[in-house]
Amino acid sequence: MTAKLSPRTEIRLAGEGGQGMILAGIILAEAAAIYDGKNAVQTQSYGPEARGGASKAEVVIASGEIDHPEVLNADVVVALSQEAFKKFASSVKPGGLLIVDEEKVDSTSAPQAIRIPVTKMAFETTGTVALGVLVGLTGVVSREAIEKAVTARAPRGTEEMNHKALDAGFTAAEKARK
Amino acid sequence: MSEHILEAHTLEEHEALIPQANWFERSETLQKLRKNKKFPTIWCSGCGIGVVMGALIRAIDHLGLKNDDVALVAGIGCTARMPVYMDFNTLHTTHGRALAFATGLKIARPDMKVIAIMGDGDALAIGGNHFIHAARRNLGITALVVNNAIYGMTGGQYSPTTPVGGKATTAPYGNVEPPFPVCELAIAAGATYVARSTVYHALELDKFLAEAIAKDGFSLVEAVSYCHTTYGRLNKLGTAADMMRALKDNTIAKPTFDKLSAEEQAANTKIVRGNFVNIERPQYTNVYSNLITRVQGGEK
Amino acid sequence: MAVKLMQGNEAIALGAVAAGCRFYAGYPITPSTEVAEVLSRELPKVGGKFIQMEDEIASMAAIIGASVGGLKSMTATSGPGFSLMQENIGYAAMTEIPCVVVDVQRLGPSTGQPTAASQGDVMQARWGTHGDHPIIALSPISVRQSFDLTIKAFDLSEKFRTPVILLTDEIIGHMREPVELPDFKTIRSEEYRVTAPGQEYIPFRNESGDVPPLANFGVGYRYHITGLYHDQVGFPTQRLDEIDPWLERVNTKLDKHLDEIALVEEDYQDGAKVALLSYGCSARTARHALKLARAQGKKVDMLTLFTIWPFPERQVEALGERVDRIIVPEMNLGQLAYEVERMAGRKKVRRVVRANGEMVTPQMVLEAMEG
Numbered sequence: 001m002t003a004k005l006s007p008r009t010e011i012r013l014a015g016e017g018g019q020g021m022i023l024a025g026i027i028l029a030e031a032a033a034i035y036d037g038k039n040a041v042q043t044q045s046y047g048p049e050a051r052g053g054a055s056k057a058e059v060v061i062a063s064g065e066i067d068h069p070e071v072l073n074a075d076v077v078v079a080l081s082q083e084a085f086k087k088f089a090s091s092v093k094p095g096g097l098l099i100v101d102e103e104k105v106d107s108t109s110a111p112q113a114i115r116i117p118v119t120k121m122a123f124e125t126t127g128t129v130a131l132g133v134l135v136g137l138t139g140v141v142s143r144e145a146i147e148k149a150v151t152a153r154a155p156r157g158t159e160e161m162n163h164k165a166l167d168a169g170f171t172a173a174e175k176a177r178k
Numbered sequence: 179m180s181e182h183i184l185e186a187h188t189l190e191e192h193e194a195l196i197p198q199a200n201w202f203e204r205s206e207t208l209q210k211l212r213k214n215k216k217f218p219t220i221w222c223s224g225c226g227i228g229v230v231m232g233a234l235i236r237a238i239d240h241l242g243l244k245n246d247d248v249a250l251v252a253g254i255g256c257t258a259r260m261p262v263y264m265d266f267n268t269l270h271t272t273h274g275r276a277l278a279f280a281t282g283l284k285i286a287r288p289d290m291k292v293i294a295i296m297g298d299g300d301a302l303a304i305g306g307n308h309f310i311h312a313a314r315r316n317l318g319i320t321a322l323v324v325n326n327a328i329y330g331m332t333g334g335q336y337s338p339t340t341p342v343g344g345k346a347t348t349a350p351y352g353n354v355e356p357p358f359p360v361c362e363l364a365i366a367a368g369a370t371y372v373a374r375s376t377v378y379h380a381l382e383l384d385k386f387l388a389e390a391i392a393k394d395g396f397s398l399v400e401a402v403s404y405c406h407t408t409y410g411r412l413n414k415l416g417t418a419a420d421m422m423r424a425l426k427d428n429t430i431a432k433p434t435f436d437k438l439s440a441e442e443q444a445a446n447t448k449i450v451r452g453n454f455v456n457i458e459r460p461q462y463t464n465v466y467s468n469l470i471t472r473v474q475g476g477e478k
Numbered sequence: 479m480a481v482k483l484m485q486g487n488e489a490i491a492l493g494a495v496a497a498g499c500r501f502y503a504g505y506p507i508t509p510s511t512e513v514a515e516v517l518s519r520e521l522p523k524v525g526g527k528f529i530q531m532e533d534e535i536a537s538m539a540a541i542i543g544a545s546v547g548g549l550k551s552m553t554a555t556s557g558p559g560f561s562l563m564q565e566n567i568g569y570a571a572m573t574e575i576p577c578v579v580v581d582v583q584r585l586g587p588s589t590g591q592p593t594a595a596s597q598g599d600v601m602q603a604r605w606g607t608h609g610d611h612p613i614i615a616l617s618p619i620s621v622r623q624s625f626d627l628t629i630k631a632f633d634l635s636e637k638f639r640t641p642v643i644l645l646t647d648e649i650i651g652h653m654r655e656p657v658e659l660p661d662f663k664t665i666r667s668e669e670y671r672v673t674a675p676g677q678e679y680i681p682f683r684n685e686s687g688d689v690p691p692l693a694n695f696g697v698g699y700r701y702h703i704t705g706l707y708h709d710q711v712g713f714p715t716q717r718l719d720e721i722d723p724w725l726e727r728v729n730t731k732l733d734k735h736l737d738e739i740a741l742v743e744e745d746y747q748d749g750a751k752v753a754l755l756s757y758g759c760s761a762r763t764a765r766h767a768l769k770l771a772r773a774q775g776k777k778v779d780m781l782t783l784f785t786i787w788p789f790p791e792r793q794v795e796a797l798g799e800r801v802d803r804i805i806v807p808e809m810n811l812g813q814l815a816y817e818v819e820r821m822a823g824r825k826k827v828r829r830v831v832r833a834n835g836e837m838v839t840p841q842m843v844l845e846a847m848e849g
Binding site for chain 3: 066
């Protein structure tokens, strides 16, 4: 399946602190703004804990000006924890895309959700896998752009691991389409 | 033109009222006083703070420092009014914050001699946090604390150095709080030069202040003084002269103290005068200057 | 420079470096800490100095001390720290020592919600100290403007010898946007201070115009600076004939330059009877709503304030004469709306407020246009 994206595409990435949701948001925004020549605004919210707690990144992508910087009516929601699912699953607009972690989230209340075992696929690079899935399913940025953005942001020595995670995400997206 | 010396607004006016009036020109040291300041000072006659001001001027004079290269930074209180009378770069700041202002000034101008002038309440109550952190950083500032064990300007409230049992307007039944030992606090916080004397021992103050100002590190001089107007009156300690005499009688020089037996030292109730610490530690602005060199040299 | 995705707080730090700031003192506090982190890294590279002080009171004191010593100086904080800085902000106003204070507003009062946004310090920025004095507060609406207004803040601070508050918020401070910053070498900053000896110098001379120049300590003038009321050479005074001219000069020194200081953007449509007026992150919401309303064929004016204090009275008064209704979205219970009401009349002003850490939504603004 594919989602129909708005000209102002709104993406919400939510999970637990430490899953890399905010970094994933930054990478996605950089893919759009630096490598795809679009405009992007990334915002975030997190609990006071450095690890654990709720963590949410938002990315708004458009070809022109972006005024209100936060998500108003999400085109895409990625929920990698039960708490994130509970809080944000309903914020996805009708016809939008809801991606959940198959193992961590009980999403029986949202039959339309795309279920992918993101955390199991790559524990250390959960956010990157999620990006692969998200971009694979939506095409919100080009594959080339997201690959370049991952390369630029991945900590030194983890580039290969992150690209594998990204590829795994794209592969999972392919399967989910069918 | 004023007719009484207490109404004189300038040094010139002051001078004109004194017989054989060229005393100002005769003293090179006194040239460090500001001629156009509205003298006399705000201090009560008999106050010890003026003695400390004299010692500070003599110390700076002794070191041969140029007036332009000296900055005096003060907080609020009787003691903190001292800089206004002296011909240096003078910054009269907010209560308790002299050392914090001095920190910025010293970092901006490491070449200047920065002296923070504070009373006991200013330095150790409202400014206590800045006091210990300036010492910890070993920033090249001289802290001059005039300790009269009371808040004088506000009329005699107990301070962090008021003795237990001492009466104050806010301790009408006697102070119940133990006092801070000023020098010991500075030593514990990392000061590299620490000395104490009294306003009776003015020439000793000159010497300690000169050593402290010459030190490239955080230095503290505690000048023990008195406030006959508030503390003296509330505790029936007599006149300024009586309180000055008490400083003479109730202190002991460190070399003499050091010769006492352990039991005698433990039993000592007199104020010990002397230089307690004179050590070397890396001075903050030197350390930071090295950091800049390293970073500009390409260190990541 | 290339396009980079950057946070507002990072842009503030880089703006400071570009403006010639060479001293930063601060105390860590969410959501302002990135400003300190970036400057601790960047300042030594340009020979500048960074220090983490023991609290915000000391930070404010240290930047004033460094400014007197000749370095352009800045601190950054958020609500609780901004409260602690107020006494020394008043000192800087009284002694006319330039400095820049960044306040990344978070939800208050008290500890409130450290990671939640707010615009609740509007009045604190104006009246947080005791006594009367002028103040300048600027409020950016984007990452790029965070950079530009920081540079502007330094210039205004030096030119008018006043503390300048950069009143940003958690949204703009933490938000990342693509920006392309100019080469810092192209940014000119004017020197307003006396940096050489040999002139006749009276530090607070009322006859020297609105803003007598400041001489750095150590240059050779050896004057006195005090937070007490002072005469023209800086000595404490209780004489009314010395206090009154000071009050007159200092409290009007910005008035004659309001057109230079008041930064606003007027986006007006002929025949509009409704206007939106906002600032900071809420201006983004207002602009969003503006486009939606105009897309539906409505005529709506938009006035964005980048200068909050001194309040752009002339512009707001003129807007009040143009339209029947002014909608003021903000993330507090109506702090700036008070000022708009003062200039445009209470009946014309409609508040769209939220003070729970969540942004005002475009929908809320659109609803305020109806009925």
